[in-house]
Amino acid sequence: MILLKLFWSFFQIGLFSFGGGYAAMPFIQEQAVDINGWLTMGEFVDLVTISQMTPGPIAINAATFIGMKTSGVLGAIIATIGCVTPSCIIVLTLAYLYYKYRGLPAIQGVLKGLRPAVVSLIAFAGISIVQMALFGGKSESIFSIDISSFDVVSGVLFAAALVVMRRFKPNPIYVMAGAGFVGLLAFYII
Amino acid sequence: MEGTVAKLYRKYIMVVNYVKKEGQNNLTIKSLTWRIVLKKKKSGIQFFLQLFWATFTLSAFTFGGGYVIVPLMREKFVEKYKWIDEEEMLDLVAIAQSAPGPIAVNTSILAGYRLAGIPGALFTIVGTVSPPLIIIAIVFVFYDAFKESSAVSSVLRGMSAGVAAVVVDAVVKMALNVVGEKSVFSTCLMVLSFIGVLFFNIDVKLVLLVCALLGLAYYAWLHFGKRDNSNGGNA
Known part of the structure; x- marks a missing residue:
């Protein structure tokens, strides 16, 4: 029964979290803390912190964490499947329509308008990623950055990695892994 | 597998160059050829x-x-x-x-x-x-x-600095691509929507909706406003 409940809770979280990322957070809190009592509020905050420190969308991280806590590995898998099922159905329907109709002149016009907008949205997200990496994400927006929270190691790493990316165009995975390694070295040296 | 894709891609480049020489509507032909080249799943x-x-x-x-x-x-x-x-x-x-x-x-x-x-x-x-x-x-x-x-x-802190650099690099490339289209419409749309989300906290959904409508309007203007010098329907 608990597995069904997990599936259904995360199905709803997946269905209502438009916009991705932090949009899912209030729904996770509602389902896991308020309705089902799977987590305490303190555990929920820990979960959010862990999500920021590890890869993956917060909804998937929460599904795994809460699934593990309530019913082990099987629970983690069931909750994760519940979380992605709505996306699967809706996205595949949209994809089908896109490939069927994108040749239409009107759709071409719409897509021509959307492409530059998507680039600027990604750029906007990029700013918050840089901010989180260099300032620990403590400020609310880029206009209220606390200069004192600037992390020198991260700043140097960021600049070096950017130069390497632009000049030598390596596989990004190496740059990220290398930055992680240097971060560890810096921890032991400084 | 890689070989076939590379071959198809080379063919695609040839087609594009040919089309460019002929001076036709590059964009439409480009997406058309892509569809033919990659249609085979x-x-x-x-x-x-x-x-x-x-x-x-x-x-x-x-x-x-x-x-x-x-x-x-x-x-x-x-x-x-x-x-x-x-x-x-x-x-x-x-x-x-x-x-x-x-x-x-x-x-x-x-x-x-x-x-x-x-x-x-x-x-x-x-x-x-x-x-x-x-x-x-x-x-x-x-x-x-x-x-x-x-x-x-x-x-993890070191890695997130690396990730940030990778993201910035990719964003620069994408923005340069849009500017490289030499379309005033696309460039303006990119800059304006960026200013919108950054300075005015405009909702992402709204930005996409407005840009889609502007794209539609722009297309309609191109298509119906200047019908005389174009080659008609290119769907």
Whole structure:
């Protein structure tokens, strides 16, 4: 029964979290803390912190964490499947329509308008990623950055990695892994 | 597999160059040829494994969630493997954004579906979901030790600086591509929507909606306003 409940809770979280990322957070809190009592509020905050420190969308991280806590590995898998099922159905329907109709002149016009907008949205997200990496994400927006929270190691790493990316165009995975390694070295040296 | 794709891509370049020489509407022909070249869906265990592994490694490095996976996926699918072209990638992101659920998951489903139909989507979704699932399951087991470890957090801090650099690099490339189209309309739209979200906190959904309508209006103006000098319907 608990597995069904997990599936259904995360199905709803997946269905209502438009916009991705932090949009899912209030729904996770509602389902896991308020309705089902799977987590305490303190555990929920820990979960959010862990999500920021590890890869993956917060909804998937929460599904795994809460699934593990309530019913082990099987629970983690069931909750994760519940979380992605709505996306699967809706996205595949949209994809089908896109490939069927994108040749239409009107759709071409719409897509021509959307492409530059998507680039600027990604750029906007990029700013918050840089901010989180260099300032620990403590400020609310880029206009209220606390200069004192600037992390020198991260700043140097960021600049070096950017130069390497632009000049030598390596596989990004190496740059990220290398930055992680240097971060560890810096921890032991400084 | 790689050989065939490369051959097709070379053929595509030839077609594009030919079209450019002829001075026709480059953009439409370009998307048309792409559709012909890539229409044949890929198959074979090796390709599916490659697809799985590509999304698995992408997802393993998607810190912070959201759009981070987009530039990384673009790097891999557009530049490295040349599976999808730049414009289509941006279309897929727009679709992913307009559906509920994590953008990383949605974009992966779309890319998998695009390359190999429903089975492709299944492989990419499992590839995308596995890394966080495995990592969080492990973290859960070592929850307390993990919380206290400053070595772990310094590795993660270093990595997020690297990720930030990769994202900035990709954004610069994408922006240059839009500017390189030499279309005043596209460039203005990009700059204005950026200012909108950055300075005026305009909702992302609203930005996409307005830009889609502007694109439609621009197209209608081009199509019906200047009908005399164009070659009519190009659908």
